[in-house]
Each structure stands twice: as C-alpha cells, then as structure tokens.
Amino acid sequence: MKRCLGCGVELQNEDKRKKGYVRSLDQDYCMRCFRLTHYGDSLIDLRLDIKREDVLHAIKTDKRPVAFIVDIMNIESAISNDMIDALRGREVVLIFNKYDILPKYINSSKIEEYLDAFVSEKMQGIRVIDVIITHKYDDHFAELFLDTLNNHQISEIMFCGNVNAGKSTIINKLIEGSKLTVSRFPSTTLDFNVIKQGDLTFIDTPGIVDEGDLSLYVDEKELKRLSIDKTIRPQIFQLYEAQSYFVESLLWLDVLPKDKGSVVFFVSNNLSIHRTKMAKAAGYYDRHRDDYKLKLQLDSAKEIGINDAKTEIEVDGLGVIALNNIAKIVVHHDKRNKVTIRKAAF
Numbered sequence: 001m002k003r004c005l006g007c008g009v010e011l012q013n014e015d016k017r018k019k020g021y022v023r024s025l026d027q028d029y030c031m032r033c034f035r036l037t038h039y040g041d042s043l044i045d046l047r048l049d050i051k052r053e054d055v056l057h058a059i060k061t062d063k064r065p066v067a068f069i070v071d072i073m074n075i076e077s078a079i080s081n082d083m084i085d086a087l088r089g090r091e092v093v094l095i096f097n098k099y100d101i102l103p104k105y106i107n108s109s110k111i112e113e114y115l116d117a118f119v120s121e122k123m124q125g126i127r128v129i130d131v132i133i134t135h136k137y138d139d140h141f142a143e144l145f146l147d148t149l150n151n152h153q154i155s156e157i158m159f160c161g162n163v164n165a166g167k168s169t170i171i172n173k174l175i176e177g178s179k180l181t182v183s184r185f186p187s188t189t190l191d192f193n194v195i196k197q198g199d200l201t202f203i204d205t206p207g208i209v210d211e212g213d214l215s216l217y218v219d220e221k222e223l224k225r226l227s228i229d230k231t232i233r234p235q236i237f238q239l240y241e242a243q244s245y246f247v248e249s250l251l252w253l254d255v256l257p258k259d260k261g262s263v264v265f266f267v268s269n270n271l272s273i274h275r276t277k278m279a280k281a282a283g284y285y286d287r288h289r290d291d292y293k294l295k296l297q298l299d300s301a302k303e304i305g306i307n308d309a310k311t312e313i314e315v316d317g318l319g320v321i322a323l324n325n326i327a328k329i330v331v332h333h334d335k336r337n338k339v340t341i342r343k344a345a346f
Helices: 031-039 052-061 081-087 108-122 141-151 167-174 220-226 278-288
Strands: 066-071 091-097 127-133 156-161 193-197 200-204 235-239 243-247 251-266 273-277 300-305 310-315 319-333 339-343
Touching: 052 081, 052 156, 066 081, 066 167, 091 141, 091 167, 108 127, 127 141, 141 167, 156 167, 167 200, 235 243, 235 273, 243 278, 251 278, 273 278
Parallel strands: 066 091, 066 156, 091 127, 156 200
Antiparallel strands: 193 200, 235 251, 243 251, 243 273, 251 319, 300 319, 310 319, 310 339
C-alpha cells in the first residue's frame, strides 16, 4: 500500500473524485496535494470530510506525548473542553504558532504572561512540559523543540491541532525536505502519517475541524481574502459615543464606550471595516449585506457587559478585536461562528 508523501492518504488511480487519486501509482503525491503545492488549488472540498470527534477519540486513546499546535489568533477556540479532555494525563508540548502575523509593537512579555495564565487556568490535568511561541520564519524552533524531546527522553510524539494552525509547517521544520502539504485549505492532512527522522518518530494527525470557525461557511474561493498570512495592520477606531462596526458581512459589532474608548481590529489586511452610528446600523446592514462576497447570515446577537478596562473578542476564523474602556457590546454573528470574550493579550 503506497501513501501520498504530502497527506498520508492511500494512493489510488481509479476515481479522480476520491481521495488519493493519481494518474499513475508511480507518483509520490496525490493530485490534490500536487495542485495545492503548485497552484494553491483544491479540486475536492474536504473541509467537513473528517469528523472532529473521530480525530479527538484517536488522540485520546493514544498514550504517546503530544505536540499541540495552536494558532495564536484562535487560542480560546483551539484549547476547547473536548480537546483538553483528549489530552488529559498526557505530556504535551504546547506550540503557539503564527507569531509573525502580530504587529511588532505588541509586547511579547504581555503575550507570554497571558499564555502562562491561560495554561495554568484552563489546562489542569495536562502535563505541559514546554511552551514554545514560534512562526514560519523562526530558525530556532527546531533546536528548541528537539531539546525538549531530548530532555524528557521522548522518541515518539503525536502532532495535532485545528485545521490551518500550521501543523504541517511545524513538521517541515523538523524533517529534511518538504514532505507535507502546506496550504490555506482546511484538513489537508487526511490520515495519520508516520514520519521517521533518525531515532525520532513523528505521528501527524488530521487537522481537527473546528465547527465554530467561520471559514467553513464562506465561499471557498474567498478563503484567501479571509486568511491572515502577512503581518496584520491593525485597524484602530477612537469613539466617544455609541458606534457600530461591520467587517464586510461577516460580523456586526455595536460598541458603547464608558467615555472615550477605542476598538482595534486584528483581522486580515484584505478585509474592509465600515463604521457608522449605532442608530443607523440596522439600515446599513439591510442595504449592504449582499454587497460583499464574504458574507454570512448574522442571525445571532450576543450582548456583553464589560468590566475590565481592556478586554478582547476572539472571533473564530476571523481574528481578534481589542476593546479599550468599553462599557457594553453587542456582537451580531452567524450562529455557527464561535465568539469568545477573553482577557487582553494584545
């Protein structure tokens, strides 16, 4: 049985509509991985093909240590209760990835403080043996990671993380040559893929589908505009009275400041944000909700009172919104999209 070097799926040359299709079994990469690598194109939409509960069950029943890769923009969403349950009792190297997309002015010590508090509070019952903050240009990651394995006498480790957390990029840093598919499309790693590297064994698991991620529900052709692949240029708004903000037709945010406040959007540089007076927001949405290719049904409204001077909203699959000196917000979002209030990290 021959498997694709990119995604680990069994290769077959009988049905081009199914996983693992190749024109010839002499090829090393399936058609999907080939097109992802060379054209950034996905012939088969596999976003919902792999069930979250199946992957989590496989992780939970395996007793090997875990390298858990987390997108730094989706911390609350990734470290969910069911993921914590799957990791309970295990040795875990926690890797916060994509640090390079954050603006350089953000204080790294503040992020580290936030992450330390988060791990202590949310990941009880899990033996976190190291926390590494990294990004795709980090030349020191491999050395740090391999030192951790050596110090804890780990020879086999399982890699897991939500789709598009950068898991394949992380593994590519640890092996000689590029063997795995790296892509903006969710769930490109289709089956468990065992990679031998000297005396070490890396087990790559399928990307875990996060059903609260709004990228699952937008037009696949628009994913490139939604994804954050370059350093974010924050969009900053000062406000003295109630205002409403629209991230295209993906999110509608009503904001009531205590006196002078500010709202900072850490989202893709490709997205436009419109501000209007709160009293005019409903009319604006009715007139313009179909003007954008990136759009969702904003059929849920969540009102949240805010006590802290600084707090943040994590919108799964979109980004983070920082709130300074705000009294109350109302978040209008697609009911499938997970929205979480968190302590300020940025």
